[in-house]
Amino acid sequence: MNLINVREEELKDIFDVLEEVFRELKIDYYLIGAVARDIWYSRGNKQFRRTKDVDFAVMVGSQREYEVLRGYLKMHKGFIGTRENSFVLISSTGIQVDILPFGDIAGDTAVRIEGMGLTNIQVDGFVEVYKSGIAGVELTTGHHFKVATLPAIILLKLIAFDDRPEIRFKDARDIANILEHYFELQADFIYGNHLDLFDDNRPSFNAPDLSEISGIVIGREIKRITAGNEQLQARLVKILQTQIGEAENSSFVRNMVAETGSTVEEALERLNSLLTGMDF
Template identity: 30%
Template sequence: MSYKIDSAKIEHPLLKPLLADLIPFFEEKQIKFFVIGATARDIILEINGQKSGRRTQDIDIAICIDKWEQFEEIAKDLVELDNFSKDKQQQQRFLYLQDFQLDIVPFGSIMDEQDKIYWPPDQTFAMNVLGFEEAEKQTQSIILDEEIQFEIVNLISIFLLKIVAWKDRHHKGNKDADDIAFIMQNYLNINDERAATEHYDEVYGIDNYTELKASASLIGIDLRNLVSDNPKLREYLLAVLNKDIERQEASILINQIIETHKTIQFDDVLESIKIIVEQLSK
């Protein structure tokens, strides 16, 4: 199923021209890319008549490759196009019109057994791409202005990738926890029809009902389905979430969530995370 969207409704002024350049470039390379991160989130929200409240100044895409030589060729050829240049500091980053950031995150056979990639030549810079293969399986097709068709990750995949990102960098700030909380607050509203028709008892029949807990139940159901073919990823997620549950009042994740979302109560978040774990454990 494809979703149609008007670029004027996305607070992303260069999204359309950037995609117009990227799509034929990657088609020629015979490499599929899909949009991840905040841009994908904003598009999903717009499709469902909601806003994130943030303006996104960059775009992240993921590509599946077999060897690093493919990425090196992409990097070399991309900067030969008009409007593209290479960021001098970060290996995954390119610049569009000198200012707009484009991050290209590779995954695939270049990953090690821990689902990490190590950037050549010295391999000192590592990135965790755990969950990218699962996210690729559930992309959504978007048609922009009836002209441009591309793929984005769905909302449960964004939640998955945010949990992984939070685990890796929560000590650097609370941005990922903020995004996790935002998804938890909005997930049920976005998926209310499916929740009511397919999972009514599990979502709306939970004890001591709150909307956050109901949303968490649906997140847990969808997360379980997303990682069903990857037991290692499932156990990883359970370990991350259970560790913060065990910390109780000292939970880093929960405290970062209530720091960024003042209206959410600690106990409601704690019980909601427990519900996600319960659903994921089934």
């Protein structure tokens, strides 16, 4: 039995509700965050730590359209808001759903709404991921959702960490875990699209550590996703360069080490491989 498929089945009711409401209100969306990551892991029969959160990026044109969506879920589907975060709703079964708006609602890549607690978020990269970093996936629940790819998830997590490093320590752990397992999860994709990495000047298939190849491929994919947005690319490069420069003094690097049991040098090599891929 694939235990991660059980996780998808546990979310069937919430997926049913959200799919219905998004369709009714004609709102386009894609899955991000832990559930998106778990979907890709399940295709490789990998497990990750469990989370009760579900994260959707929703394309809306205005604050009013976003409030209509939130109001509909509250009035007709039993959701309730929270005092801590105005972008979060709790389902009638207790599942936390983060509904993160992007599109025309975001003026200068920031979204500000009326509410309590957190009412202001940065959504750098959301449009780029929507255009070039999602894939249609058939879930075990029968739903067909657009899901952020693993490189797109890393892209968004780098930005999320940079926005709020004091509370986003799990992003570094998630990125480290994806880098560690990416090759085995996406080997066919790597061989089919990045075969040049296996020539005489690149790490070979028999190399003891394939994480360099994984990092370069992810870096290339991030560069492809962000093509046309030089400001976003520069920000991502700066984030990586900053963490690499701080080395063992970086909380990001320390969390990578804690997640994988690697050394600081190995964590830095993986971050450098991302940079290498983005420079191709």
